[in-house]
Amino acid sequence: MRNFIYHNPTKIIFGENVLHKISAEIPANARIMLTYGGGSIKKNGIYHQVVSVLEDFFFIEFGGIEPNPQYSTLMKAVDLCRKEKIDFLLSVGGGSVLDGTKFIAAASLFDGEPWDILENQLKVTSVIPFGAVLTLPATGSEMNAFAVISRKETGQKLDFGTPPFTYPRFSVLDPNFTRTLPHSQRINGVIDAFVHVTEQYLTFQQNAPLNDRFAEAIMKTLIEEGLNYVNEPENMSVAKNIMWCSTMALNGLIATGLITDWATHKIGHELTVLHNIDHASTLAIVWPGMMRVMSQIKKEKLLQYAERIWDINNGDDEERIEKAISKTEAFFISLGAKTRLSDYKLNKTTIVQVVENLKRNGFVAIGEQKLVTPEKVIAILESRM
Numbered sequence: 001m002r003n004f005i006y007h008n009p010t011k012i013i014f015g016e017n018v019l020h021k022i023s024a025e026i027p028a029n030a031r032i033m034l035t036y037g038g039g040s041i042k043k044n045g046i047y048h049q050v051v052s053v054l055e056d057f058f059f060i061e062f063g064g065i066e067p068n069p070q071y072s073t074l075m076k077a078v079d080l081c082r083k084e085k086i087d088f089l090l091s092v093g094g095g096s097v098l099d100g101t102k103f104i105a106a107a108s109l110f111d112g113e114p115w116d117i118l119e120n121q122l123k124v125t126s127v128i129p130f131g132a133v134l135t136l137p138a139t140g141s142e143m144n145a146f147a148v149i150s151r152k153e154t155g156q157k158l159d160f161g162t163p164p165f166t167y168p169r170f171s172v173l174d175p176n177f178t179r180t181l182p183h184s185q186r187i188n189g190v191i192d193a194f195v196h197v198t199e200q201y202l203t204f205q206q207n208a209p210l211n212d213r214f215a216e217a218i219m220k221t222l223i224e225e226g227l228n229y230v231n232e233p234e235n236m237s238v239a240k241n242i243m244w245c246s247t248m249a250l251n252g253l254i255a256t257g258l259i260t261d262w263a264t265h266k267i268g269h270e271l272t273v274l275h276n277i278d279h280a281s282t283l284a285i286v287w288p289g290m291m292r293v294m295s296q297i298k299k300e301k302l303l304q305y306a307e308r309i310w311d312i313n314n315g316d317d318e319e320r321i322e323k324a325i326s327k328t329e330a331f332f333i334s335l336g337a338k339t340r341l342s343d344y345k346l347n348k349t350t351i352v353q354v355v356e357n358l359k360r361n362g363f364v365a366i367g368e369q370k371l372v373t374p375e376k377v378i379a380i381l382e383s384r385m
Contacts, residue, residue: 001208001257007163008251010143011170014244016236018174022090023053025131025170030088032059033081035101037093039063044180046135050092060084062104065093068272068279069100071115071151074107081108081128089130091168094185095139098132099147102166105130118149118158124165132171136181137243138189138280140196140250142171150273155357157269173247175239183230187336188280190226193246194219194331195283198305199261200254202291203368205300208258215254216308218245223309223331230335263367264290267377270354277344284337285344288329289380290372295321297371341384351381 013021026032032054041047062077080086081104091101105127107114116122134142141147146161160166178186201215222245228235229242248254267290268282277285295302299317306312306324315323329339341350355374358364366372372380 001206001211002259004257006252006256008143008167008253009164010168010251012143012173012247013170014173015240016174016176019049019133019172020053022131022133022170022172023056026057026088026090028057030057031084031086032057032088032090033077033084033086033104034059034061035065035077035089035091035093035097035104036061036063037065037067037097040180041092041135044177046092046133046177050090050133054090059090060086065097065100067096068148068150068157068276069096069103071103071118071149072153074100074103074149075114077104078107078114087128089128091130091132092135094134094136095141098134098141098168099139099149101130101132102127102141102145102147103149103160104128106160106162106166115151118151118160119156121160123162125162127165129169132168133177134171134173134243135177136185136189137173137178137239137246138185138192140193140247142168142173143247143251148269155273156361157273158361171247173243175236175243178239178243179233181233183336184278186230186233188278189246190222190229190242190335191284191332191337192280193242193249194222194226195264195280195287196249197222197254198287199264200258202298202301202305203259203261204298206258211254211256211258212304214248218249218254219309221245226331226335259368261368263294263372266358266363266366267354267380270357271350273357274350274353275344275346281337284329284332284339285341285384286380287332288325288339289383291325291328292322292383293376293380294367294372295325297367297369339384341381348382348385351378354381 091098106124109126145163145166148159150157228238264286271282302321306320310327
């Protein structure tokens with residue numbers, strides 16, 4: 001384990017019927033922009049609950065933030081923020097809305113071309129403060145400082161974040177807000193959280209037993225509760241557990257002192273850019289291939305994963321690793337995920353395009369040890385046909 005500093009300033013307001021508490025978290029004289037997505041919050045009643053809490057505040061609205069939020073859309077919000085002198089943002093939605101809101105917060109006060117924040121990984125030191133009302137547990141964006149933004153015109157999907165400036169001031173996690181989620185989003189949420197954990201856990205042995213046990217607890221809980229969450233939208237006990245797992249999976253705690261991976265995400269991002277496949281769905285495709293192709297590099301941790309997560313103790317090393325990978329893929333399938341490129345009618349042309357995009361974005365040596373090369377990416381995706 002390496003030296004680290006861990007500081008997470010986000011206040012979590014967790015539980016049923018706690019939305020009213022945000023009125024004490026926002027400055028009384030704030031000029032607020034309310035951000036949201038395609039309008040589902042107006043159909044399910046969440047919008048009206050939020051507006052009721054904000055009745056004593058000045059606020060304007062900006063809707064239409066897409067899944068995989070687009071730079072062009074967000075820049076319209078940036079222009080509106082500047083025009084209206086907005087000094088607080090409130091995101092209401094899932095990870096995409098919140099990611100977009102983080103970018104709006106940073107770009108609105110940025111002196112220069114905002115795309116440089118992403119493309120050149122510039123660090124921001126001043127942002128509009130923001131909070132979140134989470135409606136879709138999946139990404140962990142509600143308690144971390146990072147976001148992923150897409151730009152259709154250039155075919156790019158890039159991440160950014162500057163702790164501690166780009167953390168939410170607070171996030172409301174009310175499981176009631178998950179009741180009306182579409183079936184596909186429930187599936188995606190479980191898989192997204194699960195793979196977030198493996199990106200931090202399935203690397204190499206770094207002598208961090210407490211981090212490992214934290215990560216294993218999250219994965220075991222997702223396995224135990226995932227199918228119930230997918231199939232029982234009214235079960236608030238299960239929803240609470242999934243919601244908290246998703247947050248803990250990517251709030252930085254289990255990564256403290258560790259070198260982490262994220263190669264599965266990098267490849268998955270390109271599948272989303274090229275074919276508009278849901279982010280978590282791309283992870284379900286790529287993950288089994290990543291683990292098989294990189295199994296010798298990740299051998300020690302994969303054997304630990306096989307034993308502690310799937311109770312696999314019989315067979316030689318290769319057999320146990322293969323069983324663990326197969327069981328994980330079977331878990332994804334049991335939730336309702338598709339795990340092959342052919343399930344989306346994609347062929348080898350896609351593989352060529354993914355590799356070209358990765359190279360263009362400078363991702364020619366990715367993963368925790370920078371050993372996932374373009375040749376490895378080809379092998380990973382070919383195994384997923």
